[in-house]
Amino acid sequence: xxxxxxxxLAVLAQxxxxxxxxxxxxxxxxxxELGVHKSTVSRLLRTLEAGHFVRRVNTRHYVLGSALFELAxxxxxxxxVRRVAxxxxxxxxxxxGHTVHLASLEAHEAVxxxxxxxxxxxxxxxxxxxxxPVHCTAVGKVLVAGQxxxxxxxxxxxxxxxxxxxxTITDAxxxxxxxxxxxxxxxxxxNAEHEDFIHCVAAPVRRGDGMVVAAIxxxxxxxxxxxxxxxxxxxxxxxAAEEASARSGWTEKKTNR
Amino acid sequence: xxxxxxxxLAVLAQxxxxxxxxxxxxxxxxxxELGVHKSTVSRLLRTLEAGHFVRRVNTRHYVLGSALFELAxxxxxxxxVRRVAxxxxxxxxxxxGHTVHLASLEAHEAVxxxxxxxxxxxxxxxxxxxxxPVHCTAVGKVLVAGQxxxxxxxxxxxxxxxxxxxxTITDAxxxxxxxxxxxxxxxxxxNAEHEDFIHCVAAPVRRGDGMVVAAIxxxxxxxxxxxxxxxxxxxxxxxAAEEASARSGWTEKKTNR
DNA sequence: ACGTATATTGCATCCTATGCAACTTGGCAT
DNA sequence: ATGCCAAGTTGCATAGGATGCAATATACGT
Numbered sequence: 001x002x003x004x005x006x007x008x009l010a011v012l013a014q015x016x017x018x019x020x021x022x023x024x025x026x027x028x029x030x031x032x033e034l035g036v037h038k039s040t041v042s043r044l045l046r047t048l049e050a051g052h053f054v055r056r057v058n059t060r061h062y063v064l065g066s067a068l069f070e071l072a073x074x075x076x077x078x079x080x081v082r083r084v085a086x087x088x089x090x091x092x093x094x095x096x097g098h099t100v101h102l103a104s105l106e107a108h109e110a111v112x113x114x115x116x117x118x119x120x121x122x123x124x125x126x127x128x129x130x131x132x133p134v135h136c137t138a139v140g141k142v143l144v145a146g147q148x149x150x151x152x153x154x155x156x157x158x159x160x161x162x163x164x165x166x167x168t169i170t171d172a173x174x175x176x177x178x179x180x181x182x183x184x185x186x187x188x189x190x191n192a193e194h195e196d197f198i199h200c201v202a203a204p205v206r207r208g209d210g211m212v213v214a215a216i217x218x219x220x221x222x223x224x225x226x227x228x229x230x231x232x233x234x235x236x237x238x239x240a241a242e243e244a245s246a247r248s249g250w251t252e253k254k255t256n257r
Numbered sequence: 258x259x260x261x262x263x264x265x266l267a268v269l270a271q272x273x274x275x276x277x278x279x280x281x282x283x284x285x286x287x288x289x290e291l292g293v294h295k296s297t298v299s300r301l302l303r304t305l306e307a308g309h310f311v312r313r314v315n316t317r318h319y320v321l322g323s324a325l326f327e328l329a330x331x332x333x334x335x336x337x338v339r340r341v342a343x344x345x346x347x348x349x350x351x352x353x354g355h356t357v358h359l360a361s362l363e364a365h366e367a368v369x370x371x372x373x374x375x376x377x378x379x380x381x382x383x384x385x386x387x388x389x390p391v392h393c394t395a396v397g398k399v400l401v402a403g404q405x406x407x408x409x410x411x412x413x414x415x416x417x418x419x420x421x422x423x424x425t426i427t428d429a430x431x432x433x434x435x436x437x438x439x440x441x442x443x444x445x446x447x448n449a450e451h452e453d454f455i456h457c458v459a460a461p462v463r464r465g466d467g468m469v470v471a472a473i474x475x476x477x478x479x480x481x482x483x484x485x486x487x488x489x490x491x492x493x494x495x496x497a498a499e500e501a502s503a504r505s506g507w508t509e510k511k512t513n514r
Numbered sequence: 515a516c517g518t519a520t521a522t523t524g525c526a527t528c529c530t531a532t533g534c535a536a537c538t539t540g541g542c543a544t
Numbered sequence: 545a546t547g548c549c550a551a552g553t554t555g556c557a558t559a560g561g562a563t564g565c566a567a568t569a570t571a572c573g574t
Binding site for chain 1 (some may be wrong): 530531532533540
Binding site for chain 4 (some may be wrong): 260292293295296297300316319333
């Protein structure tokens with residue numbers, strides 16, 4: 001393990017949590033937060049600045065720099081499924097007015113790779129790049145349900161099933177049963193299992209060989225639309241997921257599951 | 258300067274240029290490209306993987322991971338000017354059908370911080386996070402023209418005025434004259450100075466105290482719309498920039514320039 | 515099952531990263 | 545304009561981490 005690389009990445013993570021957007025952090029603040037000497041932080045910042053990962057906004061404050069944005073966006077833009085799905089997400093958002101996500105599986109977590117905010121100003125956990133647990137999110141259930149049996153078992157064995165709300169699934173048996181329901185009806189539901197008061201439904205996006213490579217979801221707080229109201233939107237969600245799948249090369253007659 | 262941090266960042270940069278989207282690179286490939294031993298790369302990857310900056314897509318290939326996307330997007334989302342300007346960009350894009358950018362100044366370069374693609378499928382240099390020279394881009398000219406005289410002079414002195422196309426400004430005197438024109442008419446033009454066949458117009462976005470903090474641009478290839486056609490859209494661009502400025506707290510009567 | 519390619523790890527060594535202290539620079543109050 | 549103090553930078557000695565090599569382990573293709 002590379003200690004100074006770890007420290008450099010920790011500097012980036014601290015700068016991302018500035019709390020004072022645009023203002024950044026001073027060298028002394030970073031040193032205190034990371035528990036290393038300010039001369040060490042000064043040298044790390046020098047390296048990060050040279051590579052445009054960090055920049056100084058005045059003599060005293062540091063913020064994240066454009067190299068980070070460029071690497072991240074370049075990589076996201078190259079994700080085929082994200083590119084082909086984007087017009088579908090925008091359209092679903094336009095028609096329903098609610099927050100739409102696209103997520104993919106990374107090891108045993110769901111990662112948000114695109115997001116279109118709903119008409120209403122709603123604060124949610126999700127953010128592009130952010131990982132979420134698969135046992136209690138609609139996208140997570142869809143992604144795991146869509147993997148080969150062996151991989152599903154391996155993932156299920158690795159999960160910690162931590163409780164997030166009163167309705168969270170907290171054991172492997174209940175999770176397996178839920179995955180069966182997801183496979184059977186072709187979509188998943190998150191009944192405020194991950195975040196209190198937030199309901200989601202998600203459906204799979206397949207690529208040419210039928211494999212589930214992403215999940216599209218609709219998320220909405222219960223105060224705006226109750227669960228029954230959200231379930232009424234499932235046909236539109238399924239249609240959007242099929243459209244995104246078609247654009248990824250999938251045709252329905254290939255489905256064997 | 259921190260050598261192993263530099264190497265770790267170089268790994269990230271190499272992975273961003275995979276050339277085979279989604280497929281990633283092997284340990285041996287990275288070692289060859291970076292000129293270091295594969296055991297060194299193995300340890301760097303171990304550290305990057307632990308922090309989710311990198312992930313393995315099978316036993317042999319590495320791709321950029323979600324931590325990068327999360328840091329980048331978290332930070333971009335916190336940029337006030339980007340957040341308030343976004344609906345304005347989307348609206349300008351809807352009304353004109355062309356590619357709209359939002360850029361800010363980072364040292365003596367323009368950085369794209371938001372982008373809405375035009376209706377036509379057009380390949381352009383710009384990408385969120387990517388830096389561009391200020392002497393031959395419309396956003397660059399607007400950003401520099403909008404800085405205090407002392408900073409303008411310092412920036413102008415630092416530029417290398419490298420030629421990009423047949424119409425690029427290549428000396429300081431011509432650049433200063435161009436900045437005067439920009440200040441006088443309130444917008445800038447890029448007459449294929451940065452990229453052949455691509456024309457742009459840009460206008461300033463101000464914050465509450467009148468400082469220019471960003472620039473909005475409209476970009477279009479000459480085959481879709483000639484320069485005269487693009488100039489006819491300047492009133493809509495100016496209106497959009499004023500709307501974005503208003504949302505950033507600027508009111509017109511504060512302008513002294 | 516076997517051969518080969520690729521990845522990982524133990525180890526010795528070199529060299530880098532570190533903290534400390536001194537020095538420099540910048541901001542602020544007077 | 546000046547002085548004081550806070551913050552940032554740098555020289556240096558040292559500790560320890562990063563490195564490459566070689567051996568070993570793992571994975572893939574036939």
